[in-house]
Amino acid sequence: MITRTGIFPSVTAALSSWQARSSRGSVPGMTASSPYRGFRYPAEVIQHAVWLYHCFSLSLRDVETILAARGIVVSYETIREWSLRFGRQFANELKRRRPRPGDKRHLDEVFIRIDGKQHYLWRAIDQDGQVLDILVQSRRNTRAAKRFFRKLLRGLQYVPRVIVTDKLKSYGAAKRTILPHVEHRQSKCLNNRIEVSHQPTRRRERQMQRFKSARHAQQFLSIHARIHNHFQLRRHRLSASDHRAARNIAFQVWRDVTGVAAVR
Numbered sequence: 217m218i219t220r221t222g223i224f225p226s227v228t229a230a231l232s233s234w235q236a237r238s239s240r241g242s243v244p245g246m247t248a249s250s251p252y253r254g255f256r257y258p259a260e261v262i263q264h265a266v267w268l269y270h271c272f273s274l275s276l277r278d279v280e281t282i283l284a285a286r287g288i289v290v291s292y293e294t295i296r297e298w299s300l301r302f303g304r305q306f307a308n309e310l311k312r313r314r315p316r317p318g319d320k321r322h323l324d325e326v327f328i329r330i331d332g333k334q335h336y337l338w339r340a341i342d343q344d345g346q347v348l349d350i351l352v353q354s355r356r357n358t359r360a361a362k363r364f365f366r367k368l369l370r371g372l373q374y375v376p377r378v379i380v381t382d383k384l385k386s387y388g389a390a391k392r393t394i395l396p397h398v399e400h401r402q403s404k405c406l407n408n409r410i411e412v413s414h415q416p417t418r419r420r421e422r423q424m425q426r427f428k429s430a431r432h433a434q435q436f437l438s439i440h441a442r443i444h445n446h447f448q449l450r451r452h453r454l455s456a457s458d459h460r461a462a463r464n465i466a467f468q469v470w471r472d473v474t475g476v477a478a479v480r
Contacts, residue, residue, distance in 0.1 A: 263474035270443040307442035309473045317342035319377035322410040338364040347441045352434040361390035
């Protein structure tokens with residue numbers, strides 16, 4: 217990890233779109249002091265590297281090259297460290313700030329291969345496509361479904377009006393135990409929305425040449441889902457002016473979360 221205080225003159229000159237400030241800012245809800253304190257690079261560079269890595273299908277070396285094109289020399293291993301350390305903090309703050317999701321839950325599981333073994337990525341979204349939670353497990357039986365239901369309810373702290381799943385019997389068994397009074401609709405056709413929600417994960421899985429372990433997959437996807445989803449604005453349902461306004465709001469929230477002021 218790079219832990220030298222101050223900014224090299226060459227780095228400062230390279231920040232054409234960012235303005236290097238002595239005050240790095242702090243991420244709300246974390247600590248009273250700046251979480252960027254002691255790092256060689258300013259907050260603007262760190263948050264931009266994390267944003268590039270999680271919003272686009274880029275490898276760590278791709279992000280390294282993009283930053284190098286702007287005169288910012290940083291290794292891909294440093295970007296990996298930033299993604300883990302700051303990405304988790306940013307994702308947690310985005311989760312805390314998100315509006316209350318809709319009362320309908322779409323649940324699905326998709327297989328992912330980890331170290332040659334088949335695992336299952338359980339995912340839940342609301343009717344607006346907002347990712348609510350994910351969980352990587354080695355099974356998709358009733359016990360695994362119950363574990364995912366409990367994790368989902370613990371994170372949201374309220375019961376949905378209806379859940380929509382495919383026809384996997386584990387969902388019905390878990391629902392009867394944990395959510396006995398909630399309407400349950402089982403249909404493959406009704407769950408197309410969450411099938412689309414799996415696509416960014418598949419792209420990242422190919423880009424990363426698969427995940428190294430279940431812990432690695434859970435750690436990365438928990439961060440990636442929240443950051444990537446924050447900038448998915450359902451453009452096909454918005455006019456150009458509404459989309460620009462929604463995008464500006466998303467970036468303003470991101471700047472607030474990362475503790476970086478808007479570029480003037």
